[in-house]
Amino acid sequence: FREAGVTGMPVMRAMWMQYPQISELYDTDDQYLIGSDILVKPVTNAGATQSNVHFPTADIWYDVDTMQQMTTASATDSAKVKSLSVKSDIDKIPVYQRGGSILPRKLRLRRSTRLMIHDPYTLYIALDKNLHASGSLYMDDEHTFDHDRHGVYATANFEMKVDYGNGDSKPTIRNVVEFGPGLMTEDGGIPTSLDESMKSSSRMIERIVIMGMPQIPTKVYLTSDTKASLEFEYGSSSKILVIRKPNLSALDSWDISVVF
Structure with a gap:
């Protein structure tokens, strides 16, 4: 929309x-x-x-x-x-x-979208023939016109690449967040704290589902100082990889590495 x-x-x-x-x-x-x-x-x-x-x-x-x-x-x-x-x-x-798309979805059935405001997202990653995918999630406060009047909005840009042509590369799931002008600092930098209205809705990702994954990984971890391992399941016949409870926010930029 x-x-x-x-x-x-x-x-x-x-x-x-x-x-x-x-x-x-x-x-x-x-x-x-x-x-x-x-x-x-x-x-x-x-x-x-x-x-x-x-x-x-x-x-x-x-x-x-x-x-x-x-x-x-x-x-x-x-x-x-x-x-x-x-x-x-x-x-x-x-x-x-x-294939080639990434769709964020809220899966809990509610009587209205307003009641879904605190529900987390599941990312559905459908790999294309080149084992790549990308997609985005637009976010605002969901009830005012501040996105239009004051530029209070953000866009999460998701991307996944599986590159077998480079032996040193690892499949990576990445999120790069772009903030609207109403959330930027005076010098144009990334905001250190977000408007409270942007925090009123859940931006958490509770699960990542990858379709068309060619083989089972040996490890999945968050690319950070801690390199925290993430829980995952893989179906060899369905070629579906499910990463559970990554505990990530769509409002934060992050990388996940998949090791074969």
């Missing part, structure tokens, strides 16, 4: 807006994108149990519920689609995350 407010790009987008090179998507009107990273296939027929989803082969796609990889990105032809018949009964709406 921040992108829509600043650039005018719609929140809900036709498939061709993101993939203008794929002519097969020009007349696709029964599925759409939320932003650039979430593909939705709504179920519009009564009693439906299966739906046909058109996946652009330029990207990998992961099911948001099962985290199963649905497609592989084509190295030779990115101007095609792959159509798959998927489950879409009363318990399942087909929704998919694009």
Whole structure:
């Protein structure tokens, strides 16, 4: 929604807006994108149990519920689609995350978004064919116009890279925070303390889920003076790495290293 407010790009987008090179998507009107990273296939027929989803082969796609990889990105032809018949009964709406994206999500079900204000985030990292991903989280006080009037906002920029071409490199999950002018010091530096309104909502990250991780790591640790080890689990068949309780804030810049 921040992108829509600043650039005018719609929140809900036709498939061709993101993939203008794929002519097969020009007349696709029964599925759409939320932003650039979430593909939705709504179920519009009564009693439906299966739906046909058109996946652009330029990207990998992961099911948001099962985290199963649905497609592989084509190295030779990115101007095609792959159509798959998927489950879409009363318990399942087909929704998919694009490989190369990082999506912060609050998972606890509440009666309103206002009641979610103290809930922590889970980062869902969907690696692309190059084992890279990036995404952002815009943050303000969530109830005033101070972000527009006084520049009181911040953006967490998340990135993950797995580089096997360099033997000295380690896969790294990184967060670099950019602060709005209302939170900067007089000399333009990073604020030493944040406006209390920015602290009223939880910015904590309780879990990091990485989809498409090629192998099990031997160690995951926070890159700092302490190099504190982090608890993790890996599914060899699903290729999913889950980092639990990193105890990190989206308002802080930090690095996590993954060692094989």
